[in-house]
Amino acid sequence: MGKVLTVEKALNNNVVIAKDHVLDEVVLIGKGIGFNRKKGDTISLNDAEKTFILSDKKEIEQYQTLIRHQDPELIEFLNDIIFYIESRMDQPLNEHIHVALTDHLSFAIKRAGGNIQFSNPFLFEIESLYAKEFQVAHEIVDKIDDKLDIQFPEGEIGFIALHIHSAITDRQIRDLNKHHELIALMVELIEENLSVTIDKGDVNYNRLLQHLHRAIDRVDQANILGKERNLKNVLKMTYPTCYNLSWKLVKVMQKQLNKSVDESEVLYLTIHLQRLTNKM
Structure with a gap:
């Protein structure tokens, strides 16, 4: 029969929150699993097709609110997408992706329906730095197009890739964005100080x-x-x-990250910058 849990709440016909003293609160997903279920009922883990744990109380509340305001079929499709990401990345994802990406995609689908266009300023950098995540994000955008006949703008691939990277590294999206802004600032400083324009399509830029x-x-x-x-x-x-420019870059890093930077970084940056100027 499998482990028996106690139902906390049926969020819709296909999603139930249950708990026990060891696993805490578990989200159970399966066709019809929530039908006629009420608080206090017992439920077997084997009844669920998929499960995940939300240990953060705030995220449980966010997830409940999210599901209450979304079409159950859409939630089912978005859950499938998240489990697809896990299988493609071949590693467990941090639980927060179930809230963060479900929220992001449901809003992005509405936004695409309203024909609201926007750009992602770090699209090229995201593709270069997180190649596998970017590829999987591309596949997800294709799946959404096939299922819902919605064409996402290209920038959306970058945002989805960031969510995937955040879930496999357990880092916040805002921290990743902060790093991309810092990289953009440092590249600007390099171009300015070396009087060069670096071609984004060039292997040296990568x-x-x-x-x-x-x-x-x-x-x-x-x-x-x-x-x-x-x-x-x-x-x-x-x-x-290149040595003096490396110190400038390190000072920018220290200021933006609010952390001290070891002097050895200056040396490795100097070598890299010299190699870059030689290639150019």
Whole structure:
């Protein structure tokens, strides 16, 4: 029979919130699983086709509100999409995606129906930095088009990819956006200081994005690269322009992230910038 839970609330015919003393509150999904169910009824985990746990009370409330105001068929379709993401990424997703992406997609579907256009300023960067997430997001947009005959603007692929990346790294969307803004600011500084315009389609731009992204991640997670005192002196003497620009970039990072940046980042940035100027 499987583990028996107690029904807390049937959100619609296909979604039930139940609980027990070990699992806390569990969302159970299955055709007709919520029909005629009321608080206090018992329910077997085996009755559900899919399950996920929402341990955050605020997210449980958000999810309940969300489902109350959406068409049950749409919720069922969006749940299928989230489980599709999990299978494509081949790793568990943070539970918050069930609230965040369901909310985002249901609103995006309404917005697309109203023909409201918008752009995603970091679309190219998102595609470069999160290639697999971007590919899966593309597949999701195609699924929505097939099912609902709704064409999303291209920028929407980027937003969905961000939600996927957020769910596999357990990082907030606002932090990811903050990092993209910081990368854009640093690229602007590089172009200005080296008097160059970097072609976004160029492989070197992609490498620069990857390097800046990893550097920001290291600073955020307090990972320190090895000390290279001899290298510091050589780089300072040989490539003064790139070395001084690296310090500028590191100061911008420190200010935006509100964290100290290890000096070794300056050295690796200097090497990368020098390589970039040689290629250009």
